[in-house]
Amino acid sequence: MKTIAKLLAVSACCATLAFAGCASVNQTDTESLTLSELGKPAIGVVHEDVTTLIGERDNLYSLAALTLVNRDWQAGSETRGHNIGSILVNNATGEIVFYARNSNKILASGCQHGEVRLVTNFLKCEKAGPYLGDYTLYTTLEPCIMCAGMLTMTQIGKVVYVQQDPSYGNTQEIIGTGNYPIYYQEATVDSDFKSRLESSYNKSGVKSITKWLVGDDAYQIYNDAEQALLNYKPIFDVNNDVYDKVMKFLDKDLLERFNDAMAKQCPTGKFKEFY
Numbered sequence: 001m002k003t004i005a006k007l008l009a010v011s012a013c014c015a016t017l018a019f020a021g022c023a024s025v026n027q028t029d030t031e032s033l034t035l036s037e038l039g040k041p042a043i044g045v046v047h048e049d050v051t052t053l054i055g056e057r058d059n060l061y062s063l064a065a066l067t068l069v070n071r072d073w074q075a076g077s078e079t080r081g082h083n084i085g086s087i088l089v090n091n092a093t094g095e096i097v098f099y100a101r102n103s104n105k106i107l108a109s110g111c112q113h114g115e116v117r118l119v120t121n122f123l124k125c126e127k128a129g130p131y132l133g134d135y136t137l138y139t140t141l142e143p144c145i146m147c148a149g150m151l152t153m154t155q156i157g158k159v160v161y162v163q164q165d166p167s168y169g170n171t172q173e174i175i176g177t178g179n180y181p182i183y184y185q186e187a188t189v190d191s192d193f194k195s196r197l198e199s200s201y202n203k204s205g206v207k208s209i210t211k212w213l214v215g216d217d218a219y220q221i222y223n224d225a226e227q228a229l230l231n232y233k234p235i236f237d238v239n240n241d242v243y244d245k246v247m248k249f250l251d252k253d254l255l256e257r258f259n260d261a262m263a264k265q266c267p268t269g270k271f272k273e274f275y
């Protein structure tokens with residue numbers, strides 16, 4: 001099993017055993033387990049420590065998602081959409097294979113969330129789909145119920161978000177307690193940037209989190225997150241590979257794309273024939 005796949009197995013097992021305490025999980029005991037053998041994930045978000053192997057890995061991808069949003073920051077009235085974005089990581093290779101940002105305004109549609117745009121467009125790709133069991137999604141804001149439902153039905157294994165959404169969040173718990181046969185593992189890394197985003201928003205008195213996300217406080221934190229990522233030195237040697245993959249992703253032209261232009265992100269550069 002490749003190193004990153006081993007990390008995924010340990011990560012999923014930690015979530016499964018979250019109620020018993022992740023510290024009790026022995027990595028060597030979990031390396032041979034497959035995801036299906038690990039069973040249903042815990043209900044509720046798993047908080048990861050940034051100084052652990054898995055926490056550092058998930059923090060690097062989370063910082064990549066924050067940087068994706070920062071590089072196309074939206075302010076003013078004529079905008080693409082909200083300052084929210086998502087990336088998709090192949091669990092076996094660690095590569096960031098797809099990304100998308102919220103485009104509600106430019107597409108005049110209330111359902112063009114980053115997660116929806118990422119999943120629906122990625123599954124159109126040649127050689128992709130119909131499910132996402134081999135991938136992890138990293139997103140800057142806790143998924144809403146529309147996105148959580150779609151991520152559940154596409155059987156994604158794990159979702160990691162940065163900032164909690166006190167209004168439209170709590171969605172993995174809603175699905176997990178709703179007797180669904182499947183649902184994903186949800187995690188968040190307790191990083192400085194998560195803490196700053198959540199405390200700054202909570203203190204702001206602004207009711208709408210998306211309105212707060214166009215303000216100067218949010219912009220400063222997103223800028224700082226990008227700088228921290230660019231200057232980051234991994235604690236764990238195995239995460240040097242993750243860092244290299246994140247840097248390779250950030251070297252790309254990360255313009256937001258629509259319709260056929262979105263297909264350029266696909267592994268073969270094309271959507272399936274019937275699209």
Ligand SMILES: [Zn+2]
Nearest residue numbers: 113143144147
């Ligand atoms: Zn959503």
